[in-house]
Amino acid sequence: MKISVQKEDFDLGAEVKAISNNSKIGAVASFVGLVRDVQMTLEHYPGMTERAIEKIVGEAKSRWQVMDCTVIHRYGALQPNDQIVMVAVASGHRGDAFDACEFIMDYLKTQAPFWKKEQTAEGARWVEAKTSDDKAAERWK
Amino acid sequence: MKVKVLYFASLREKIGKDAEEIELPVGAATVAALRSHLRGRGGAYENSFSEKILLRAAVNQDMVPPTAAVKAGDEVAFFPPVTGG
Numbered sequence: 001m002k003i004s005v006q007k008e009d010f011d012l013g014a015e016v017k018a019i020s021n022n023s024k025i026g027a028v029a030s031f032v033g034l035v036r037d038v039q040m041t042l043e044h045y046p047g048m049t050e051r052a053i054e055k056i057v058g059e060a061k062s063r064w065q066v067m068d069c070t071v072i073h074r075y076g077a078l079q080p081n082d083q084i085v086m087v088a089v090a091s092g093h094r095g096d097a098f099d100a101c102e103f104i105m106d107y108l109k110t111q112a113p114f115w116k117k118e119q120t121a122e123g124a125r126w127v128e129a130k131t132s133d134d135k136a137a138e139r140w141k
Numbered sequence: 142m143k144v145k146v147l148y149f150a151s152l153r154e155k156i157g158k159d160a161e162e163i164e165l166p167v168g169a170a171t172v173a174a175l176r177s178h179l180r181g182r183g184g185a186y187e188n189s190f191s192e193k194i195l196l197r198a199a200v201n202q203d204m205v206p207p208t209a210a211v212k213a214g215d216e217v218a219f220f221p222p223v224t225g226g
Contacts, residue, residue, distance in 0.1 A: 033226055042225065043149060043150055044225070045147070045149055045199070045202070045218060045220070047202055048199055048202035048203075048218070051202050051203070052202075052204070073225060073226075084225075084226070085225070085226055105226060108225060108226045109223070109225065109226040110222075110223065111204060111223070112223060112225050112226070113149065113199070113204075113218075113220060113223050113225075114223055114224065114225025114226070115149060115150035115151075115220070115221065115223060115224050115225070116224045116225070117150070126150055126151040126221070126224075127224045128221075128222075128224070129195075129221070129222030129223065129224050133226075
C-alpha cells in the first residue's frame with residue numbers, strides 16, 4: 001500500500017504496474033482527477049492528510065477485497081489540465097476494485113484535509129465544499 | 142490548560158496566523174467550548190468563529206464532532222469543509 005502527498009506529478013502507468021505484480025490480482029481499477037481550466041493552489045494539513053487517507057483506505061479494505069492500493073494527492077501550485085489525484089486499487093475481481101476505488105475517492109473529497117484556492121480574473125477565491133460531495137460519500141453508509 | 146490551535150485555508154487568512162497557543166478557561170473542555178472561547182476574543186475571531194460559519198475541527202489530527210473532548214497539550218485544528226480530490 002502506498003500513500004503519498006506530494007508536490008510532484010505522478011505516472012499512472014508506472015503506479016498501476018507497481019501494484020499489478022502478483023498473479024492473484026485479476027483487476028486494477030484506477031481514477032485520475034485533473035485540474036479544469038483554472039490555475040489553483042492546494043493547501044493541506046501535513047500529518048493529518050496522510051493519516052486521513054490511511055483511515056479511508058483501511059475502511060475500504062474492511063469492505064472489499066483490496067490486495068494492493070496506491071493513493072497519490074498533490075498540493076501546491078497546479079495549472080489547467082494538471083493531474084491532482086490518483087487512486088488505484090488491485091483486487092481479485094473487478095467489482096471490488098471498482099467499488100473500493102470509487103469509495104476512496106468519495107471519502108477523500110469529504111474527509112481528507114485539502115483546500116483549493118482558484119486564481120480567477122476577479123482575483124483568488126477559496127473553493128466552497130459541495131453538498132453533492134457529501135451526498136456521494138453518504139451513499140456508502 | 143494550554144492547547145495548540147491551528148487554522149487552515151480561508152480561516153487562516155481571516156485570523157492572520159496559522160497557529161497559536163491558547164490558554165483555555167476551566168470548564169472549556171470540548172471543541173465547541175474552545176470555538177466559543179475563540180469567538181469571544183472579538184475582532185476577526187468573532188466573525189470567523191460565528192455560529193453562521195460552517196467549520197470542521199480535528200483533535201490530534203482526527204476529524205471530530207463539536208462535542209469531542211479537548212485536553213491539555215492537544216493539537217486542535219479548525220478549518221472550512223474540505224475541497225480536495
